[in-house]
Amino acid sequence: MPNQNSVIIAGHLGKQPEVRFTTSGIKAASFSVAWNEPPRKGEEKGAVHWIDVKAWRHCADVAESLQKGDGVHITGTVRTDKWTDKTTGKERSKMYVLADSVAPWPSKREAAAAAPANAGETSTESPEEGRKFDDVPF
Numbered sequence: 001m002p003n004q005n006s007v008i009i010a011g012h013l014g015k016q017p018e019v020r021f022t023t024s025g026i027k028a029a030s031f032s033v034a035w036n037e038p039p040r041k042g043e044e045k046g047a048v049h050w051i052d053v054k055a056w057r058h059c060a061d062v063a064e065s066l067q068k069g070d071g072v073h074i075t076g077t078v079r080t081d082k083w084t085d086k087t088t089g090k091e092r093s094k095m096y097v098l099a100d101s102v103a104p105w106p107s108k109r110e111a112a113a114a115a116p117a118n119a120g121e122t123s124t125e126s127p128e129e130g131r132k133f134d135d136v137p138f
């Protein structure tokens with residue numbers, strides 16, 4: 001049976017990305033992303049979900065330009081860190097997303113401001129009306 005490990009997340013940064021460099025100079029960033037689940041019937045608010053994200057190289061460059069609260073769109077794979085807790089000696093693990101791409105995602109306010117004024121209007125005029133073959137660009 002085939003396996004697939006792919007995730008897409010659109011949400012908001014919970015805090016400023018932490019950026020660091022490896023000893024060989026490769027940039028890495030880590031941050032958390034939150035998204036809201038729609039409220040269930042009878043609930044006023046939906047649940048908020050969080051996931052940690054790790055980004056390298058170009059993805060870390062993009063993450064570094066983002067601020068706490070900014071919208072972000074991430075594609076990547078789910079990974080698991082495993083370690084032994086130093087105080088209890090128990091095995092621990094935590095899932096995170098290893099980013100393949102990180103892109104700014106506009107907030108509703110930014111998207112509304114960028115939308116053309118006539119975006120919701122529909123035209124009854126055919127796109128071909130009034131067009132001559134001399135106007136065709138090829």
